[in-house]
Amino acid sequence: MNEILLNVEGLRKYFSVRKGLLGRVYIKAVDGVDLRLRKGEAISVVGESGCGKTTLGKTILRLYEPTDGKIVFDEKDITHLKSKELKWYRRKTALVQQDPFGALPPFMTTKGILEEPLIIQGVKDRAEREERIRKALEQVRLTPVEDFIRKYPHMLSGGQQQRLVIARAIILEPKLIIADEPVSMLDASVRIEILKLLQDLQRKYELSIIYITHDISTTRYFSEKIYIMYGAHIVEYADTKEILRNPLHPYTKALLNVIPDPDPSNRFIVKNVPSGEPPNLINPPPGCRFSPRCSNFMKGICDAKEPIFFEANKGHYVKCWLYEETR
């Protein structure tokens, strides 16, 4: 249980964009991220749109070539593997995206969608393929299997489509699933159904899951650890309970403070919201990237030097100068 499955060190992904006469500039979408995932563990990466969380997920899956840093999966360095060698990594990993309908080819039936990865990965025996398709559908509870196997994506409801996407993700028995906002397009009651399904699969098969989301209130039910991302950096990480009980980074505090629980007294409370906008990732502010919006801003410190991680409590790391003395 304590074995490390994935170790990401100093991961960077820059996208080059042309801009004017000055030549190339870079969008630093992921800028030096460290992350560690054990076998069978579920973690969340929480952040707002444009913070780089989706790019982080896709780079870990090697859908993007990293600009810098290192990704070690199951003791193998996969950072710069070429496409042929990557086929092995593709089998061990899978992605579940936000929009299930967009992720499914509209002209293929359920059977075709699930059979394709098996064919590509060289499962030659037809009976075996059919057996595995059946099993995958049962696992995501698209049953009775006969009702679904000939259907096209548009004949399924949103929740069923997402379950089919999950079936496709698990059919090769991967070790790592990256779920990028898997439920944000679904209705409240279906959301919980899909998240519970992912959790069941995680426990049953010792899957590791990285749950990427903007919705911190679902993370407490579905992950053991939370990484908070802001402006292409991880700014805080710890066990889920610890972060929710005792958030340290000013950004995390602000985030937790504004999320409502269903409570009628909310309507009389005006909340404290940091002003301004998230940083521009082409030209991020010097020092701490949250400093222009931070209420604890210390002049000459926060805007001078980029903070490093401090272990403020046991296992609770925060990238903020306020916690320097805890070292």
Place this chain on the structure above:
Amino acid sequence: MNGRHLDIKDFVMYYRTSRGEVKAVDNVSFSLNKGETVAVIGESGCGKSSLAKSLIRVLPRNISVYKGTVLLDGLNLMELDEKTFEKEIRWTKITYIPQAALNSLNPVIKIGDQMIEPLVIRNKTSKNKALEMAAKTLRSLGITEEFLYRYPFELSGGMRQRVIIAMSLMVKPELMLLDEPTSSLDVLTQANIMNLMKKIKEELKPSMIFITHDVSLSSELADKIAVMYAGQIVEFNIADKFYHDPAHPYSRKLMESVPTLRMDKNLDYIPGSPPSLLNPPKGCRFRERCPWRFEKCTEDPPLIFLGKDFYVSCWLHARG
């Protein structure tokens, strides 16, 4: 129901498609006092957006049935012809804030010119005076007036939404319809918009209909709650009561599926999916998914009043 600011009764809106008639809003009734906000909550396809759009009479072309009474300050809006409605109601007494998106502002016209349009065209206000008022409105929402001279693409999503809210305030509306106003915005921006709406509610006291799929978010504004399911309001309740003790089985199950940040609870989901609005089943529309169903549920449930501004459409409450 005298003295109510808004009183909606037996409101119906169906439209025709090639597969049959879609019963988008099916016999909706509720009323609001002046300055109150009702949150209409429900899942996608339950008809909550159709309700708002038909209140401001932005109707699909293939409309088949549109009837009922909508009393705004005693005036029956349903009896007005289109010309009067356009002149006196739409974007005059009632304004509509759509989902945050770039496409509700004209991309080639400066913000200021868009903001003053209704005043200049309808009220024949002079351009300078209208611009002055626009600047004042923006300032009151904490936006500098330079934005008057910018184009929509220069603004962030949250800023654009604030501009639309400002546009709406320019005409001093009596009723504001908010249709998922924050659903594509980030959490912090969403909180900013909610703060803004609270301020407007406190200072200008318009009545509001706040449409959202997010139960937690609805508590940021709601005085009253209307829960919609398959084209109908299945529960109407006072916010103080609703969030602690919802009455309709659907409301209860919906609340169980809402994750909370501060309290521990067991999350549960509702198996199955809502019925098609093309041909909804007779009787209670939630029946198939309801854990408390019994024989009576195959008959249409009546609205059962359990208190002032509190009714449920469920046979369970009819007993005894």
